[in-house]
Amino acid sequence: MSQDCLFxxxxxxxxxxxxxxxxxxxxxxxxxxxxxxxxxxxxxRTHVASLDESSNNEKALLGHLLLAAAEIARQNGFAxxxxxxxxxxxxxxxxxxxxxxVHLLGGRKFIFPPG
Ligand code: 5GP
Ligand code: ZN
Numbered sequence: 001m002s003q004d005c006l007f008x009x010x011x012x013x014x015x016x017x018x019x020x021x022x023x024x025x026x027x028x029x030x031x032x033x034x035x036x037x038x039x040x041x042x043x044x045r046t047h048v049a050s051l052d053e054s055s056n057n058e059k060a061l062l063g064h065l066l067l068a069a070a071e072i073a074r075q076n077g078f079a080x081x082x083x084x085x086x087x088x089x090x091x092x093x094x095x096x097x098x099x100x101x102v103h104l105l106g107g108r109k110f111i112f113p114p115g
Contacts, residue, residue: 002047002099005047005098005099006097006099007041007043007047007097007099007101008047008099010027010029010043011027011043011045017029018030020040020072021040021042021068021071021072021075023068024045025044025045025061025064025065025068026042026043026044026045026064026065026068027042027043027045028040028041028042028043028068028069028072028104029041031103035105036084036105036106036107036108036110037106037107037108038076038078038083038104038105038106038107039103039104039105040069040072040103040104041101041102041103041104042065042068042069042072042101042102042104043065043099043100043101043102044058044061044064044065044099044100046061047099048061048099048100049098049099049100050089050090050095050098050100051087051089051100052089052090053100054100058100065100065102066085066102068102069085069102069104072104073104073106076106076107078106078107081106082106082109083104083105083106084103084104084105084106084110085102085103085104085105086102086103086105086114087100087101087102087103088103
C-alpha cells in the first residue's frame with residue numbers, strides 16, 4: 001500500500017466507493033468521469049504503480065485483472081456485443097493515477113485507434 005495513493009485509499013475504504021466486483025486480488029468500481037455507459041476501473045488490492053513498473057512478480061496478477069474485466073463484462077450483459085479494455089501507461093499513454101488499473105468500457109461502439 002502507498003500512503004498517498006488515491007486508489008489504495010479506495011481499496012482500504014478510506015474513500016467510500018461502491019465496488020461492482022471484488023475478489024481476493026482486485027476490486028472494481030465505476031470511473032468518476034465515465035466515457036461509456038459502463039466504465040469500470042479494475043485495480044489490484046496491492047499497490048503497483050503502472051504496467052511499466054510491473055515485473056514477473058505481477059504476471060499472474062495482470063492476467064487476473066483482465067479475466068476479472070471479462071467477467072464484469074459478462075455480468076453486465078455486454079460481453080457478446082463487445083467492449084474495450086485499456087491500460088494507460090505513463091505520460092504519453094495518458095496515465096493520471098499511478099496505481100495500475102484496467103479500464104473496462106462497454107455499452108457503445110468504440111473506434112480504433114483511440115485518440
Ligand atoms: P488513467 O488516466 O490513469 O488511465 O485513469 C484514471 C481514471 O481514474 C480516470 O478515468 C479518472 O476519471 C478516474 N478517477 C480519478 N479519480 C477518481 C476517483 O476519486 N474515483 C473514481 N471512481 N475514479 C477516479
Ligand atoms: Zn496504490
